[in-house]
Amino acid sequence: MKIFFLTSIALAFSITISSQTYITNVTITDVENQKLIPNQTVVITNDLISDIQSSKNIKVPENAIAIDGTGKYLAPGLTDAHMHFSQNGGLYTRPDAINLQEFVPYGDEITTSKTTMENKLRRYLKNGITTVFDVGSPxxxxEKSKTFEDKYFAPTIYMTGPLSTTYKPEIYKDFPDDSPFALTQTIEEGIKSVQDQLPYKPDFIKIWYIVGADGLSVEESARKNLPIVKAIIDEAHKxxxxxxxxxxxRITAQLAVENGADFLVHSVDDEILKPGxxxxxxxxxxxxxxxxxxSSGYANTFGQNLNFSPYDLKTANPFQLGTLLDLKHLSDTLLVNRYKAMGNSNERLEGLRREDSISRVNLKILLDAGVTIATGTDAGNLxxxxVSSYQAELKAMQASGMSNWQILVASTINGAKILNKENQFGSIAIGKKANLILLDENPIxxxxxxxxxxxxxxxxxxxDPxxxxxxxxxxxxxxxxxxxxxxxxxxFLEPYAEDVELYGFPDxxxxxxxxxxRQNYSQMFExxxxxxxxxxxxxVQGNTVIDQERVQRGDKFIDATVIYTIENEKIKKVYFVRKQE
Structure with a gap:
């Protein structure tokens, strides 16, 4: 795989840096008061919002950058409050969930995670996500996140290191320096797991409160491990x-909150929450x-029931998205069929439906009670x-009963509230960070x-995105x-030029x-x-890509070579090479 980035020279021509920028005649999306304010001019000085007034009251200086916001909507930059840089979202990213190292060694997956961190950040920013929370990575x-603090193309990063946990999947013991988990089986180890991170200046600490792996019931296991959990919480707060x-x-969430947890990073999915x-x-x-x-990401991948929208297919890292269908051709058919059967079993599907239903009911209960909700995807998991999962998460929140305003609040200023930084970013106000998105249409x-x-x-x-x-x-x-x-x-057609030409090689x-x-392939797809x-x-050589493919159509397999030539960032010509007899 080859990943390309803009050079620093190209970047200089693609962004606008000015001491002052004026966004004029724009409608402000005011998430703090949940209202739209039309005909406003927002002034940005360096990295802060320095003034907001009615457009009729502000004159743009000649030497300033002016952006015409007529007919557009200015919203705070979005926050994904739960993601992982160390996980890529593809089929091979969690060997503790499905071990496919005979096909892709986990060491290769680690290398991919490390070398694509900048690409992930660029994709987040391109899609309006100006703040991310990595809630657990090696x-x-x-350490690497600190190098992006002064990079304009990078969203603001808040993160922690390895998750403190009383259970560590066996497979990660082979990767001590690249494990996302710190095993803490005693109070002393729990305290040490916090202290080991301090030289790296984490923004918070995370506990992976896993129960039942010790053979005890959920509640027995939760209470057995509580002293360690409490010691970690106390050391972090210290x-x-x-x-x-x-x-x-419910029991792990309740014990965590009773003992000082600040941020629950998942829904409770086993019980409806009680008022207390x-x-x-x-x-x-x-x-x-x-x-x-x-959870549905795992189930739909294993069951081979994935269904992505054109937005997903264009927005996600295409190489990671492509791996999610590898189960259709991997040679270990026994393993593949076992996971497919598990993903499609009535017991598994019913369990997922129940967990999903409880999670959504609990979200609405907490929302109605005034608990702060922050949008996060857990992106990077299989x-x-x-990036592309953000829209799916918003739609799931909407299906749980949240209004569009409530979701936008959860996706902006509520993310800032996690670390008490709502006075610094998350809404459009004088003195706050100028992390904003200018939209062509009304997000509400x-x-x-x-x-x-x-x-x-x-x-x-x-x-320009x-x-x-x-x-x-x-x-x-x-x-x-x-x-x-x-x-x-x-x-399928999106990357092609309108006047694309298809050839039998050579001419x-x-x-x-x-x-x-469209006509030919639509019929084939149907x-x-x-x-x-x-x-x-x-x-890959310059603007030419040569693919060797094995195509299944019904019960038949065809070996093919296809040559693609690209012009002006579109596929302009395609050559199908016949296999020689």
Whole structure:
């Protein structure tokens, strides 16, 4: 895989840096008062909002940068309050969930995580996410995050190191320096897990409160490990660090909150919450990040029931998204069939439906009680792809009964409240960070309008979103391959030029134009059973990509070589090479 980034020279031409920027005649999305304020001018000086007035009261100086916001909506930059840099979202990212190291060694996956950290950040910013919380990764990422603090293309990062836990999956013991977990089986080890992070200056500490792995009941296990959990919480607070806790059972969540947890990073999914616990969360000002979609990512991948929208297929890292269909062609059919059967079993599906229903009911209960809700995806987990999963999470929150205003509040200023930074960012106000998104359409009318981004302003710098991540030839070819495999005609055609030409190698014209392709491939997608293209090998040379493919159509397999040539960031010509007899 090849990942390309903008050079520093190119970046200089793609962003606007000015001591003062004026966004004129814009409608402000006021998340603090939940109202739209039209005809405003917002002044940005360096990295702060320095003035907000009615446009008729402000004159733009000649030497300032002016952005016409007429007909547009200015919203605070979004926050993903739960993601992981050390996980990529693809099939091979969690070997403790499915071990496929005979195909992709976990060491290779670690290398991919480390080398694509900048690419992840660029993708987040391109899609209006100006703040991210990594709620658990190895120390490498915590240390590396500091190098992005002064980078305009990078969202603001808040993060912790390895998760303190009384249970560590066996497979990570082979990767001591790259494990996302710190095993804490005694009070002393719990305290040490906090102290070991302090030299790296984490923004908070996280506990992975896993119960039942010791053979005890959920409550017995939770209470047995509580002294260690409490010691970690106390040590973190002693060092002025807040505590996030992974607790999906009512008993673990309640014990965590009773003992000082500040931030619950998942919904409780085993019981409907009782009023006493709800009021305790509100009293203690505990923030909840519900992460409603992450479990379905695993289940749908294992059961081979994934269904991505054109937005997902265009926005996600295409290489990681493509791996999610590898179960269709991996040679270990016994393993694949076992996971497929598990993912589609009635017991598993019913359990997921029950957990999902309880999670959504509990979210509405907490929301109505006034508990602070912050949007987060748990991106990086298998099937929960970085950036693109954000819209799916918003839709799940909406289905739980949250209004569009409530969701926008959860996605902006409530993220800032996790670390008591709501006076620094999260809303459009004088003195706050100029982390903003300029939208072409009203986000309150439709949350999908959050994807219709005209400009991103990060740390006071104005970006055109398309300049943040380059569509390389390889990315374009991978996106069309993903669209093909998901039988999504819009996503398949998106990387192609309108006047694309298809040839039988070397020069026999087979067809021309995207609309002709639409007709032919739509019929194929609708009528061909077991349609799947496995990428066997790929060569990238300049604007040419050569793919060696193995295509399944029904019960037949076809070996093919396809040559793609790219012009102006679109696939312009395709050559199909016949296999020699």
């Amino acid at each position: 120390l490498y990422y915590l 060092n002025n660090l807040k505590i996030a806790v992974h607790a999906t059972q 616990f709800v009021q305790l969360m509100k009293k203690n000002k505990v923030v909840l990040c519900p992460t409603l979609i992450v 099937g929960t792809l970085h 009318q439709n949350l999908e309008n959050l994807t219709k981004i005209n400009k991103v302003i990060n740390k006071g710098v104005v970006f 398309k300049d943040l991540v380059q569509d390389t030839p390889e990315i374009l070819v991978q996106r069309q391959l993903n669209g093909y495999n998901f039988r999504n005609i819009e996503a 026999t014209l087979l067809g021309k134009g995207k609309e002709a392709m 009528n061909t059973p077991n349609l799947h293209c496995e990428l066997v090998n790929r060569i």
